[in-house]
Amino acid sequence: MALLEIRDVTRRFGDFVAVDGVSLSIGAGEFFTLLGPSGCGKTTLLRMIAGFDQPDAGSIEIDGKNMVGVPPEDRNVHTVFQSYALFPHMTVEQNVSFPLRMSKCPQAELGPRVREALEDVSLLGMEKRYPNELSGGQRQRVALARALINRPKLLLLDEPLAALDAKLKERMQLELITLQKEVGVTFIYVTHDQEEALALSHRIAVMNKGKVEQLDQPATIYGFPKNRFVADFIGECNLLDCTVSAVTDGTMFLDVEQLGRVIATGANGTTADTKGALALRPEKVSIARELPAESCVNRFNGRIFDYLYTGDVTLYIVEVENGRRVEVMLPNNAVGRSSKFFEPGDAVQIGWRDDAGSFLPD
Amino acid sequence: MSPRAQKWVISGPPLGYLLIFFAIPTFIMVLASFRFAGEFGGLAPLVGTGNPDELSGLTFENYQRFFEDAIYLELFLKSFIYATVTTLLCLGVAYPLALMIARSDKRWRELLVLLVILPFWSNFLIRVYAWMIILGPQSGFARAVNGVLGAFGAEPIPLLYSPIAVIIGLVYVHLPFMVLPLYVNLEKHDPALLDAAQDLGAGAWQRFWKVTFPLSLPGVYAGAALVFIPALGIFAIPDILGGTDGILIGNVIKQQFLDARDWPFGSVLSMVLTVLAILFAGLAAWVARHQRI
Numbered sequence: 001m002a003l004l005e006i007r008d009v010t011r012r013f014g015d016f017v018a019v020d021g022v023s024l025s026i027g028a029g030e031f032f033t034l035l036g037p038s039g040c041g042k043t044t045l046l047r048m049i050a051g052f053d054q055p056d057a058g059s060i061e062i063d064g065k066n067m068v069g070v071p072p073e074d075r076n077v078h079t080v081f082q083s084y085a086l087f088p089h090m091t092v093e094q095n096v097s098f099p100l101r102m103s104k105c106p107q108a109e110l111g112p113r114v115r116e117a118l119e120d121v122s123l124l125g126m127e128k129r130y131p132n133e134l135s136g137g138q139r140q141r142v143a144l145a146r147a148l149i150n151r152p153k154l155l156l157l158d159e160p161l162a163a164l165d166a167k168l169k170e171r172m173q174l175e176l177i178t179l180q181k182e183v184g185v186t187f188i189y190v191t192h193d194q195e196e197a198l199a200l201s202h203r204i205a206v207m208n209k210g211k212v213e214q215l216d217q218p219a220t221i222y223g224f225p226k227n228r229f230v231a232d233f234i235g236e237c238n239l240l241d242c243t244v245s246a247v248t249d250g251t252m253f254l255d256v257e258q259l260g261r262v263i264a265t266g267a268n269g270t271t272a273d274t275k276g277a278l279a280l281r282p283e284k285v286s287i288a289r290e291l292p293a294e295s296c297v298n299r300f301n302g303r304i305f306d307y308l309y310t311g312d313v314t315l316y317i318v319e320v321e322n323g324r325r326v327e328v329m330l331p332n333n334a335v336g337r338s339s340k341f342f343e344p345g346d347a348v349q350i351g352w353r354d355d356a357g358s359f360l361p362d
Numbered sequence: 363m364s365p366r367a368q369k370w371v372i373s374g375p376p377l378g379y380l381l382i383f384f385a386i387p388t389f390i391m392v393l394a395s396f397r398f399a400g401e402f403g404g405l406a407p408l409v410g411t412g413n414p415d416e417l418s419g420l421t422f423e424n425y426q427r428f429f430e431d432a433i434y435l436e437l438f439l440k441s442f443i444y445a446t447v448t449t450l451l452c453l454g455v456a457y458p459l460a461l462m463i464a465r466s467d468k469r470w471r472e473l474l475v476l477l478v479i480l481p482f483w484s485n486f487l488i489r490v491y492a493w494m495i496i497l498g499p500q501s502g503f504a505r506a507v508n509g510v511l512g513a514f515g516a517e518p519i520p521l522l523y524s525p526i527a528v529i530i531g532l533v534y535v536h537l538p539f540m541v542l543p544l545y546v547n548l549e550k551h552d553p554a555l556l557d558a559a560q561d562l563g564a565g566a567w568q569r570f571w572k573v574t575f576p577l578s579l580p581g582v583y584a585g586a587a588l589v590f591i592p593a594l595g596i597f598a599i600p601d602i603l604g605g606t607d608g609i610l611i612g613n614v615i616k617q618q619f620l621d622a623r624d625w626p627f628g629s630v631l632s633m634v635l636t637v638l639a640i641l642f643a644g645l646a647a648w649v650a651r652h653q654r655i
Contacts, residue, residue, distance in 0.1 A: 050561055051561075052557060052560075052561075071560070072557075072560045072561050073560050073561070073562075073563050073564060073565055077561075078561055078562060079557075079558070079561045081554050081557065081558055083552070083554050085552065085554040085555050085557065085558035086558075087555060087558075087559075087572075087573060088555075088577070089576045089577055098559070098562055098564075098572075099562040099563050102559075102562060102563035102564045102568060103563050146562065147562070150563075
């Protein structure tokens with residue numbers, strides 16, 4: 001049985017449907033992420049799981065018990081808030097022991113358990129500090145220790161890393177993964193940052209306009225997006241509008257606007273004349289002055305239109321002969337001072353295998 | 363303009379104001395408390411004319427008189443008790459009010475704050491006289507109170523010209539000075555803190571005593587100082603509502619200056635009051651600083 005069972009949950013604010021018939025089943029020990037742009041309903045859903053908000057329809061069950069109407073203080077669910085919400089008038093020790101004191105834990109147990117919780121987040125020695133004497137990363141850890149000290153069934157994290165700088169964010173991501181493994185508590189993580197979601201989660205639910213667009217493991221979400229929204233929202237993606245001209249033995253022949261004939265696999269019952277888009281990740285496209293013969297079934301001539309140099313990789317925008325622009329990513333692994341391969345105006349060939357992209361019917 | 367000159371241009375006027383209207387009068391009062399009273403009121407001259415019947419120069423006589431007669435210390439004690447009771451009652455009434463305003467919809471807050479300060483638009487004395495009518499023996503309020511007391515078999519009590527009337531007047535007049543600092547403090551509280559407390563298992567009562575109240579202490583101290591210090595020296599309310607036994611130290615100071623025309627002794631009482639007020643303000647500031655907020 002799933003630990004958290006959400007069935008057909010809907011929440012409206014006036015005419016606006018924030019969460020629209022969402023059903024999710026989350027197992028014990030899972031690191032689950034709700035990913036979506038701001039306003040997609042992920043935070044509203046999280047607040048309903050925590051108990052701060054009630055669904056207009058549907059049910060939320062934790063451990064088989066219906067939670068609708070149960071106030072947050074009576075749920076075995078804790079939240080790490082985006083602002084951390086540390087109590088400014090309490091020391092680290094007092095903040096972390098707060099849940100224990102609320103549940104009338106014996107005084108003698110407080111000390112050792114606070115020590116243990118602070119050890120989990122490597123904050124020993126900070127007991128007497130006040131929140132305003134801590135760095136952003138340390139506050140984050142205090143919030144985690146406080147939320148985990150009495151081992152809730154579920155830990156909800158509402159964009160907890162949004163306020164940290166990139167370097168610290170990456171370190172905290174690694175620590176979160178380790179911490180979750182160690183304590184074995186189910187994490188439900190809300191973020192709009194797709195890289196964060198891919199790096200942390202066992203499973204991701206991509207949300208848009210109150211609905212779950214796709215629920216899968218990170219690699220499936222990234223590699224096989226189900227629709228245009230997911231393909232576009234997660235990572236860089238070429239979305240090539242096209243029409244299926246013919247299907248034979250699971251192989252599709254696509255007429256791509258301003259590009260030409262493209263061969264793609266994975267027809268899955270798609271029939272001719274279906275309109276849709278070919279989702280093609282920039283790193284799946286090969287680029288060279290001259291591609292070796294027979295290396296790719298789909299191959300086009302073009303010129304470098306522009307590029308984005310980001311250090312480790314360069315994203316080249318290639319304009320093919322018929323006018324279509326395709327993004328191609330290339331690692332900057334050339335040896336020497338200039339690690340870039342091409343300059344704008346260079347004539348190049350681009351190509352990809354028939355199984356490189358996925359066809360998304362409209 | 364040099365930064366130094368800029369500093370003086372900005373801080374000069376307030377400094378000058380404080381010097382003329384606070385420092386110099388205080389100095390005059392300190393000096394007056396060590397002088398003799400003039401024969402027909404006012405002060406005797408500092409430098410005598412040589413007439414042996416004439417008092418002049420400085421003396422500790424006024425302070426001696428203050429400490430020799432217990433009645434003045436008793437009056438200070440009585441004023442202290444009244445001011446303390448007033449402060450506590452104001453806190454009790456103002457806290458829920460300020461909390462209610464701070465937690466109400468943003469659109470209503472300004473209007474509600476305006477309603478709190480609305481009484482300031484009419485004259486202070488008129489507002490206190492209004493209480494004379496409300497508390498008077500023929501008023502509906504007094505009859506209702508005595509009706510309830512009568513139902514329990516108690517003797518009717520006069521409301522006006524009683525300590526109750528003075529306390530009611532003091533609380534009424536000082537209430538906005540408690541509400542405003544509390545509101546300003548409570549309004550700034552991050553609602554996420556209450557969410558976090560609730561999320562971590564705190565019920566409504568625990569959320570108030572563990573989060574809201576400790577965080578509001580600076581507002582409590584500010585409000586307490588703004589109520590306690592003026593309530594300690596007030597004379598108009600006991601004058602109007604207190605009757606003959608209702609006088610407080612402020613009334614005696616007023617009497618010394620206006621009726622007895624004994625300026626030096628009035629100055630002594632004022633000095634003691636000022637020193638007490640500074641002590642309490644200092645205490646409040648010290649407590650506030652040693653509380654972590």
